[in-house]
Amino acid sequence: MKRAVKWMSLVLALVMALSLAGSALAYTDKNLEAPKAGEVVIDGDLSEWDTTKCFKIDHEGQIIDQIEHWDGVEDCSMEVYVMWDEENLYIAMKILDDTPYVYREGFPLDELDAVIFFLSTDPEADPERTEYTATDWRIVQSTYGYKGEFEFFNYIDREMIADPKGWETAGEYGDELVFDDYEAAIADIDGGYVWESKLPLHNLSNDQLAQLIPAPGVTIGFDVSILDVDLPCPGIHSLRIQFSSEQEGRDRTPAAYPVDTNPSLWATLTFVE
Numbered sequence: 001m002k003r004a005v006k007w008m009s010l011v012l013a014l015v016m017a018l019s020l021a022g023s024a025l026a027y028t029d030k031n032l033e034a035p036k037a038g039e040v041v042i043d044g045d046l047s048e049w050d051t052t053k054c055f056k057i058d059h060e061g062q063i064i065d066q067i068e069h070w071d072g073v074e075d076c077s078m079e080v081y082v083m084w085d086e087e088n089l090y091i092a093m094k095i096l097d098d099t100p101y102v103y104r105e106g107f108p109l110d111e112l113d114a115v116i117f118f119l120s121t122d123p124e125a126d127p128e129r130t131e132y133t134a135t136d137w138r139i140v141q142s143t144y145g146y147k148g149e150f151e152f153f154n155y156i157d158r159e160m161i162a163d164p165k166g167w168e169t170a171g172e173y174g175d176e177l178v179f180d181d182y183e184a185a186i187a188d189i190d191g192g193y194v195w196e197s198k199l200p201l202h203n204l205s206n207d208q209l210a211q212l213i214p215a216p217g218v219t220i221g222f223d224v225s226i227l228d229v230d231l232p233c234p235g236i237h238s239l240r241i242q243f244s245s246e247q248e249g250r251d252r253t254p255a256a257y258p259v260d261t262n263p264s265l266w267a268t269l270t271f272v273e
């Protein structure tokens with residue numbers, strides 16, 4: 001009898017542990033190591049970068065919207081590299097897109113060719129949180145090119161944050177560069193382009209939100225999404241591929257992988273020497 005009770009409690013403990021594992025995500029296992037930056041020149045040339053460490057967006061399991069519109073890596077794929085110093089994040093992307101730079105004035109930035117960065121500026125944030133807090137950032141970036149000259153736009157989405165602590169949504173309809181001292185450059189490559197950028201971290205702070213200060217060993221929530229529109233007619237919702245996603249089957253909707261509202265689905269970024 002005693003033994004049976006013992007077994008029962010063991011089974012119960014096991015069931016509880018399993019159900020916990022199923023419900024509470026604490027960021028996904030995918031992690032990117034970001035080396036400390038040396039001298040970075042924002043010119044679209046990545047020879048000063050360590051491009052062996054990267055996030056790759058390159059397969060079907062990562063698609064979260066309009067899977068029927070993905071024709072393979074030449075249509076839409078990306079590698080993302082990150083470096084840091086105490087004041088800045090450096091983010092570079094190698095993007096393959098058969099119809100790049102689709103941009104239209106006045107349209108929401110996240111219905112155009114765009115990239116979305118997701119990051120937490122609080123290394124102590126609970127990785128199991130299922131709602132954004134004021135230190136969780138959804139940053140949409142887009143670019144418009146004409147005759148080799150590029151303009152850069154960003155949109156900071158704070159709509160899903162109950163208390164954004166003085167940092168409200170900005171730049172939703174494009175044609176705005178919300179960040180101060182943001183630097184970027186584009187260089188064409190075979191089948192796509194390289195986008196090199198510097199984001200000063202003071203932009204993600206104010207008198208209520210402490211500035212993130214990267215240091216070796218610090219890990220934050222981080223993720224990346226790419227949106228691809230290939231028609232000259234914007235407003236049609238775009239193909240969307242999310243780094244952290246790994247899904248099966250072809251029934252994909254952003255609602256089924258709600259990374260825009262649930263940070264526990266994000267990957268992570270670790271700053272290293």
Ligand SMILES: [Ca+2]
Binds near residue numbers: 045
């Ligand atoms: Ca460079």
Ligand SMILES: [Ca+2]
Binds near residue numbers: 097098229230
């Ligand atoms: Ca494309």
Ligand SMILES: [Ca+2]
Binds near residue numbers: 100101102228229230
């Ligand atoms: Ca495109």
